[in-house]
Amino acid sequence: MLSEQSIPVVRATLPAVGGALDQITERFYGRLFEAHPELLRDLFNRGNQANGEQRQALAGSIAAFAVALLENPGSRPDVMLSRIAHKHASLGVTAEQYKVVHQHLFGAIVEVLGDAVTPEVAQAWDEVYWLMANALIAVEARLYQEAGVPEGAIWRPMEIAERHEETADTVSFVLRNADGTPTPAFRPGQYVSVQVTLPDGARQIRQYSLSAAPGRPQWRITVKRVDGDPAGEVSSWLHAHASVGDTVDVSAPFGDLVLPEGDGPLLLASAGIGSTPMLAMLDHLVSTGETRPVVVAHADRSPETHAHAAELRRLVEALPQGTLHVWYEEPGEDPSALRGRADVTALDLPEGTTAYLCGPLPFLRTVRGDLLSRGTAASDIHYEVFGPDLWLGAEA
Structure with a gap:
């Protein structure tokens, strides 16, 4: 929770900081990699640095966290923090590295915003940073403990x-x-x-x-x-x-898009290679003799590009209450597939369905929006996106 003296400062400066976040994060990574080239070589994804997606994800997470502190001062955006922490743990990030990030992030803020960063402004945003950093450090420490490894030794x-x-x-x-x-x-x-x-x-x-x-x-x-x-x-x-x-x-394994306990109905919706976590979920449901209703929806370019297609059908058929819906942009000779993109609005979903989504960001946005429009609660929709999460804060 932000201190009383920092709340008005962050609220007043959020538009300026938020508007400059892309410049700030670009300068931050420039400073960081100039001082620590080994981080770009051996830790950060060079592809996501080259295309700017990591910079966008960082800016989005900072903005979402600051907004959450102002709009919901008695709570934290735990969904967002959990997703970031699992990704950090999967890279072996340590608490000490947050000090390095702090040094170069605040150096970038001063370089971009100049005289607007008064001591009062710096102190308030320093508080925002360490509230977020310490929350992540705590979650990551728990993840390492659960994995049975020392910090970063993954x-x-x-x-x-x-x-x-x-x-x-x-x-x-x-x-x-x-x-x-x-x-x-x-x-x-x-x-x-x-x-x-x-x-x-x-x-x-x-x-x-x-x-x-x-x-x-x-x-x-x-x-x-x-x-x-x-x-x-x-x-x-x-x-x-x-x-x-x-x-x-x-x-070690990480990630928070995992099957819930219980017997409630499920929707597993994926596109392209996003089917891979769904295969593990389905394999587990079959091997444990689950009888809950499971609706599986998958979209791909064609039968030829659909990895593990036969395995997916076999697993769904082995579930007592499993149903499969497949869409191909080019269905070819497959008479069981629908043409086009996935459309969950037409699916028969039982009351109380929990949805799990995985695939490219446009697919996630469309399916999540369709589920919300048909009355699925936002808290019942969970997702995994491969690569930097450019949607951070959507469920915060």
Whole structure:
């Protein structure tokens, strides 16, 4: 909660700070990487830095947190904080790094806003920063404790046990611990980070959903090759070089888009490679004998681009109350698929359905909006987006 003296200062300066956030975050990353080039090389996603998406996500999170402090002073935007904390933990972020971020973020604020940053303004926004940072540090500490690892020590060597070409641009890898020990437990819907050493020596990190149920002796991830340089440099490297018998560094599992306990009805809606966490959820529901109603909706370009399509159908058919709806932009010869984009407005959803969404941001916005328009409570709609969350604050 903001102090009484900081509330009017933050309220008065929020328009100016918010309007300059894009400039501030651009200058912040410039300062940060100039002082610590190893962070860009080995921690931050170079593709998201190049296309500006990480800068947008940071600006959005700061603005959303400040607005939440002003509009809901007795509470915190825990949904937003949880999503950020899980991503940070999957990268091995430590509490000490928040001090480095603070130094260069406030240096950037002063550079961009100049004399407008009076001591009073600096103190108020310093309070905003540390309220957010300390909340994240606390959540991340709990996540590390739950994972059974020291702060930031998330990595383990894993051997590629199997490789399967799922589509022309999608490959799945079955992973096992290199020392032969059982793989750790995870919750269906979670993801892991994979770190690879690229030709220029950079150790870049990307997140991939675990696409099979927990409880199995091995993990599976499914990787879609992303075109572009450097946006797809890790997925392209894995497609070109990762083979059975190779070892890769993999993080402990994280992510808060996980199945709820209970027997309430579910909607699992995905697009493209967003089907991967849904596969783990469905696999878990089948393996545990769940009988709750489950509506599955998936959209893809065509049957040929739909990774794990046969597996998806098999899992839904194995659920006593499972129904599947598939849309393809180019359905080809598949008579069971609908043409076009996913339309959840026509689905028969039981009362009290909890919705889980995963896919590109336009898909998430459309489906969430359609669900809200048909009366689904915002608190019953959960999502996962691959890459920087440019929608931070939507559920804050």
